Amino acid sequence: MKLKLRNTLSGKKEEFIPIDQKSVRMYVCGPTVYSRAHLGNARSAVVFDVLYRILKRTYPNVVYVRNITDIDDKIYKAAMERGIGISELTDETIKMYHEDIAALGVLPVDIEPRATEHISDIISFIDKLIENGNAYYANNHVYFAVSSFEKYGQLSRKNAEELMVGARIEPSSFKKNPMDFVLWKPSDDGFKIGWDSPWGFGRPGWHIECSAMAVKYLGKRFDIHGGGLDLIFPHHENEMAQTCALTGLDTMANYWIHNGYLNVDGIKMSKSIGNFYTVHDLLKKFDGNVVRLSLLMTHYSAPMNFSLDSLQMSQNIINRWHKIVGLRNSHKHTGDGVFEEVLEALLDDMNTPLAISLLSARASSISKSYNTSDGEQVIIFVNTCRNLLGLTMSNEKMYGRNQLSSDRISYIESKVAERNEAKKCKNFEKADEIREELLRSDIIIEDTKVGSIWRIFRPITPFEGGPESNEVE
Numbered sequence: 001m002k003l004k005l006r007n008t009l010s011g012k013k014e015e016f017i018p019i020d021q022k023s024v025r026m027y028v029c030g031p032t033v034y035s036r037a038h039l040g041n042a043r044s045a046v047v048f049d050v051l052y053r054i055l056k057r058t059y060p061n062v063v064y065v066r067n068i069t070d071i072d073d074k075i076y077k078a079a080m081e082r083g084i085g086i087s088e089l090t091d092e093t094i095k096m097y098h099e100d101i102a103a104l105g106v107l108p109v110d111i112e113p114r115a116t117e118h119i120s121d122i123i124s125f126i127d128k129l130i131e132n133g134n135a136y137y138a139n140n141h142v143y144f145a146v147s148s149f150e151k152y153g154q155l156s157r158k159n160a161e162e163l164m165v166g167a168r169i170e171p172s173s174f175k176k177n178p179m180d181f182v183l184w185k186p187s188d189d190g191f192k193i194g195w196d197s198p199w200g201f202g203r204p205g206w207h208i209e210c211s212a213m214a215v216k217y218l219g220k221r222f223d224i225h226g227g228g229l230d231l232i233f234p235h236h237e238n239e240m241a242q243t244c245a246l247t248g249l250d251t252m253a254n255y256w257i258h259n260g261y262l263n264v265d266g267i268k269m270s271k272s273i274g275n276f277y278t279v280h281d282l283l284k285k286f287d288g289n290v291v292r293l294s295l296l297m298t299h300y301s302a303p304m305n306f307s308l309d310s311l312q313m314s315q316n317i318i319n320r321w322h323k324i325v326g327l328r329n330s331h332k333h334t335g336d337g338v339f340e341e342v343l344e345a346l347l348d349d350m351n352t353p354l355a356i357s358l359l360s361a362r363a364s365s366i367s368k369s370y371n372t373s374d375g376e377q378v379i380i381f382v383n384t385c386r387n388l389l390g391l392t393m394s395n396e397k398m399y400g401r402n403q404l405s406s407d408r409i410s411y412i413e414s415k416v417a418e419r420n421e422a423k424k425c426k427n428f429e430k431a432d433e434i435r436e437e438l439l440r441s442d443i444i445i446e447d448t449k450v451g452s453i454w455r456i457f458r459p460i461t462p463f464e465g466g467p468e469s470n471e472v473e
Contacts, residue, residue: 025222103288105390138174225253
């Protein structure tokens with residue numbers, strides 16, 4: 001069975017045909033880093049992590065780019081309120097983001113560009129748009145001229161009147177058209193962070209950042225562009241317009257994939273009504289596997305209603321699955337085999353609810369015959385959970401940092417820093433000694449493309465877990 005995906009550009013579920021069968025290219029809009037990752041951030045990260053896993057299993061090479069927006073009015077405001085520099089805030093927030101999504105089993109991406117590291121690329125992009133007649137300078141701003149791109153609205157499939165209603169239009173007497181959007185804006189006394197440019201000291205608009213980074217790392221046209229449903233308009237529509245205006249192509253990505261909205265207890269998540277959850281909040285009470293499974297219980301393209309009850313249901317499922325692994329006493333998870341019916345469900349537009357249902361049926365079947373000596377089915381079960389859904393089914397369970405004292409956390413982080421310095425000085429023997437020392441205390445260090453991440457583990461028994469009522473098989 002071949003991979004099929006629901007393409008926002010066409011409005012249909014289509015067979016995925018990559019531009020190059022040997023190398024699939026995917027860009028996903030990442031976080032704006034001014035505070036802890038919330039559930040909406042988590043859903044997008046987990047959904048596209050599943051797609052990344054499917055692609056990696058299907059194609060020999062996958063390049064996954066997920067950007068970081070580290071220059072924004074919200075970031076500046078948060079930094080000023082705390083009395084710290086923007087780079088200090090963004091570095092701290094990025095580190096927390098990596099830790100939070102790693103706890104949810106999200107793999108590191110291949111390339112994670114920051115907007116502030118690509119200002120020269122952004123300036124060059126804008127300069128070419130002006131040269132082509134698609135952008136203009138007015139009152140220290142540079143605007144994209146929407147009327148210069150005939151296909152504006154093709155992604156959201158809206159007419160001009162609908163676009164006017166849905167756009168976040170900044171009023172300005174200097175715009176040629178109310179729909180024109182900012183590519184570059186000045187940094188004044190109210191926002192002192194910026195860069196020199198042909199149009200004065202300033203900073204880029206939001207939409208241009210993604211276009212410049214996507215083109216740099218994936219080319220003028222690539223396979224998949226992803227993000228949340230809320231980004232279709234204006235962000236992705238504007239990305240499409242400015243990129244196609246530059247390249248002369250009819251699209252920047254062949255497949256546009258969007259995950260649905262997330263509500264909490266039937267209401268839009270909001271701090272003001274008290275139903276706002278960060279990943280960090282939930283990891284204090286639930287294992288990362290539980291949170292991840294809960295996010296996958298709803299099809300990615302559908303609206304999701306999150307609740308603590310749904311977390312408990314996921315906890316019950318995880319408990320049962322852990323028992324299956326424990327009953328068979330099969331913890332040496334070798335090989336790469338997976339259940340084909342689960343893979344087929346995921347190939348059909350990432351149908352994670354069906355995949356989970358099929359896994360539960362398999363777990364029930366294994367449980368009924370647990371007294372046999374053959375553990376092959378358990379191994380395949382574990383591989384399927386881990387390799388396709390990113391769920392760790394083993395004799396180890398991850399626990400949150402809230403279980404440690406602040407002194408213990410400080411000690412661990414100092415040892416991690418010491419190890420990093422040893423590696424930098426090529427003292428690998430010392431680095432290995434530190435890793436082994438922490439491992440004896442149930443602390444595991446993982447070296448990723450974004451730095452060293454430490455996690456807390458301890459063994460679990462086959463029957464460990466919470467309440468077992470209402471378990472789903």
